[in-house]
Amino acid sequence: MPATAGYSKEMAVAVLDGMAADWTRERLLALVRAELRTEHALDGFVHTADRSAMAIGPSLCVQIVAGSVPGVGVTALLRSLLLKGPTLVKPGRGDVILPVLFARALREVDPDLADALAVLYWRGGARSLESAALARAEVVTAYGSDQTVAELRLRTPPTARFVAYHHRVSVGIVGRDALSNDEVDRAAADVALSVALFDQRGCVSPQVVFVEEGGLCGPEAFAAALGEQFRLLETRLPSVAPDPGEASAQHQMRGTAELMAALGEVTVIHGGDAAWTIVLDGTGELVPSAGGRCVRVRGVSDASDVPALLTPFAGHLQTVGVAGLGERLDPVARALGSVGASRVVPFSSVAFPPPWWHHDGRGPLLDLLRWVDLEGA
Amino acid sequence: MGARSLTHLTEELERRFAAGVEKPWPADEFNALAMDAFAIQFEAIPAYRGFCEGRKRTPSTVSSWHEVPAIPADAFKHLDLSVGEPEVVFRTSGTTRGGDRRGRHLVPSASLYRASLLPPFEAHVLDQSPVRIVSLIPSPEHSPDSSLSFMVGAAAAAFASQAHWFVDAGGALDEDGLRTQLGRSSSTDEPVLILGTAIAILHAVERFETTPIEPLPDGSWIMETGGFKGFDREISRADFYESVTSATGVPRGRIVSEYGMTELLSQLYEPVLSEGLGAAGVFVPPPWLRVRALDPVTLGEVGPGDPGLLAFFDLANVGSVCHVLTEDVGAVVDGRVHLQGRIEGAEPRGCSRAMDELMASHRPSS
Numbered sequence: 208m209p210a211t212a213g214y215s216k217e218m219a220v221a222v223l224d225g226m227a228a229d230w231t232r233e234r235l236l237a238l239v240r241a242e243l244r245t246e247h248a249l250d251g252f253v254h255t256a257d258r259s260a261m262a263i264g265p266s267l268c269v270q271i272v273a274g275s276v277p278g279v280g281v282t283a284l285l286r287s288l289l290l291k292g293p294t295l296v297k298p299g300r301g302d303v304i305l306p307v308l309f310a311r312a313l314r315e316v317d318p319d320l321a322d323a324l325a326v327l328y329w330r331g332g333a334r335s336l337e338s339a340a341l342a343r344a345e346v347v348t349a350y351g352s353d354q355t356v357a358e359l360r361l362r363t364p365p366t367a368r369f370v371a372y373h374h375r376v377s378v379g380i381v382g383r384d385a386l387s388n389d390e391v392d393r394a395a396a397d398v399a400l401s402v403a404l405f406d407q408r409g410c411v412s413p414q415v416v417f418v419e420e421g422g423l424c425g426p427e428a429f430a431a432a433l434g435e436q437f438r439l440l441e442t443r444l445p446s447v448a449p450d451p452g453e454a455s456a457q458h459q460m461r462g463t464a465e466l467m468a469a470l471g472e473v474t475v476i477h478g479g480d481a482a483w484t485i486v487l488d489g490t491g492e493l494v495p496s497a498g499g500r501c502v503r504v505r506g507v508s509d510a511s512d513v514p515a516l517l518t519p520f521a522g523h524l525q526t527v528g529v530a531g532l533g534e535r536l537d538p539v540a541r542a543l544g545s546v547g548a549s550r551v552v553p554f555s556s557v558a559f560p561p562p563w564w565h566h567d568g569r570g571p572l573l574d575l576l577r578w579v580d581l582e583g584a
Numbered sequence: 585m586g587a588r589s590l591t592h593l594t595e596e597l598e599r600r601f602a603a604g605v606e607k608p609w610p611a612d613e614f615n616a617l618a619m620d621a622f623a624i625q626f627e628a629i630p631a632y633r634g635f636c637e638g639r640k641r642t643p644s645t646v647s648s649w650h651e652v653p654a655i656p657a658d659a660f661k662h663l664d665l666s667v668g669e670p671e672v673v674f675r676t677s678g679t680t681r682g683g684d685r686r687g688r689h690l691v692p693s694a695s696l697y698r699a700s701l702l703p704p705f706e707a708h709v710l711d712q713s714p715v716r717i718v719s720l721i722p723s724p725e726h727s728p729d730s731s732l733s734f735m736v737g738a739a740a741a742a743f744a745s746q747a748h749w750f751v752d753a754g755g756a757l758d759e760d761g762l763r764t765q766l767g768r769s770s771s772t773d774e775p776v777l778i779l780g781t782a783i784a785i786l787h788a789v790e791r792f793e794t795t796p797i798e799p800l801p802d803g804s805w806i807m808e809t810g811g812f813k814g815f816d817r818e819i820s821r822a823d824f825y826e827s828v829t830s831a832t833g834v835p836r837g838r839i840v841s842e843y844g845m846t847e848l849l850s851q852l853y854e855p856v857l858s859e860g861l862g863a864a865g866v867f868v869p870p871p872w873l874r875v876r877a878l879d880p881v882t883l884g885e886v887g888p889g890d891p892g893l894l895a896f897f898d899l900a901n902v903g904s905v906c907h908v909l910t911e912d913v914g915a916v917v918d919g920r921v922h923l924q925g926r927i928e929g930a931e932p933r934g935c936s937r938a939m940d941e942l943m944a945s946h947r948p949s950s
Binding site: 458 | 881
């Protein structure tokens, strides 16, 4: 798994532990109850005061996943299996091992259920294979770039439901309360971990961290503390040597940032051979991003200024990691929600949302099932 | 150190460029000019100076052009890097990686650019002169900020009996005009030189596949540049040549590929006209440009013939920064580039979208 996903062994362990913690009876049952109120709705009509309704999972759920964040494929297939939906999963190129191992393990414990699951890999975009799968699906889910999702949507029959998880951007806000001399290292450690897990490839990974000015530590001191935490993480959770494409993108990004730094527009802190880079950006100009642990730090005079800065990303915004907002958390979260954010969460929990999260703002099970109402009974 | 002025060095280069591309420049002469250019650029461009100082490479510590810090091509998207007041500003087309953010290259001497582009064009593209040019690249009047349009305009002014322009600044093809012109060439049996981006040529070829044209007169030929990115279907280079030949009658051996970018003022050409198909995929630089293939991780020079990221030291860039690291991959053999294309891994590997790409797509176009 480390080799195919392009992660260090330590990172693979951390990602697997974080993901698999949710693949338990208790956590999955909680997901079903969060969305359907009771799991019995999947077995028959459930009567409430004003109606009787039954939930029916898809007759075939085809899930096409792109990318290389391990665990995404298993989490996806679990959702439709939970709804008794026979499932075909095409995992992402870097996430083939886990769904295959999961399917084998499932066969050992429950062969009947395993018969309802197929994990097949093909290179995304193979039209004849994909068209055959799409033609028979009742529900199609697509995880990938905007372009991948758009192409699959076009090719999905009009009678099938299409559930899209297109690419997302996530950010963070560090408030003044977390910028005292006592707190700053802990905040920096949490931010560093949220960036480092998945090596910044997750939809939840913060790409820009807004730091309030006027605290005991300013954005510069925070950036320095963050660099120290990235340095420490290289032992505990090493970043993997970048592949040639990532290395090239990193050279372009760091070099450009260093030229800008020479003019005093930005400050660059990076790990040399280690793939972490912090760009403290004083201009509002976004320097190019690259793979690896690359994060921008931007000062803001107040956290309440952040939502307006995010409006250009509305259609792609997802998670906002937060620290040190105190009682301002509620109003700031409301404003973030109104510009498109679907999740506001402490940095320490950014990487692993619980099974019952509103994934991209929607119920992940409700998206897959249909209801039958029984009236007059 | 007796610092030379940009004007002085520009004049010398212009004179040397005019001597043509046939004769290689001795390494020491190239290096002396490169050191002069570095001293000027280090002095005049604060961002570059700081960048070099951060790497402890300054005109007083560096004696060979290999050691001069190369700037990333992406830097042209974010900074103005120019030694003097620009006479012209060229913009990138915005089709490169990193979203649609466009870069710009500030050029202090249009005359030096003209002097650098004509001899390689004459050596590698021109088969006869004067020639009738049919351009699928917008004219310089229509696209004043395109270095490619400037190049075609300058080449047409220098070498063409007539130049006809059939693509406007927005990329729209004047199909009727093109058909009429090519039909006229066929009926008078006068060879034409078609210049175009690969994509513009493909668009024309697609129309010719629907409604064919007469094969072009013997001796006609084509110069194409740029990749197929942005075209609406996947196509291989072999398919490209096959389609072009079958639609126009121009054989593969008379289709010359050009390699260039806004960030570099010099161009490289595939010398198929003079050397035949053995030179397919090989690009020859002019003697004032040196190229190395670098390891993508360490940026150390790879062995001869091994592929790496291409870094160019282009003396025609004397007014901005000469040493530029690209994201193109190729092997360098005897100073020539065996081009492989853009490095892979461009697309994001996870489910997060690069924020600056989104930012760029929301930015009003400049």
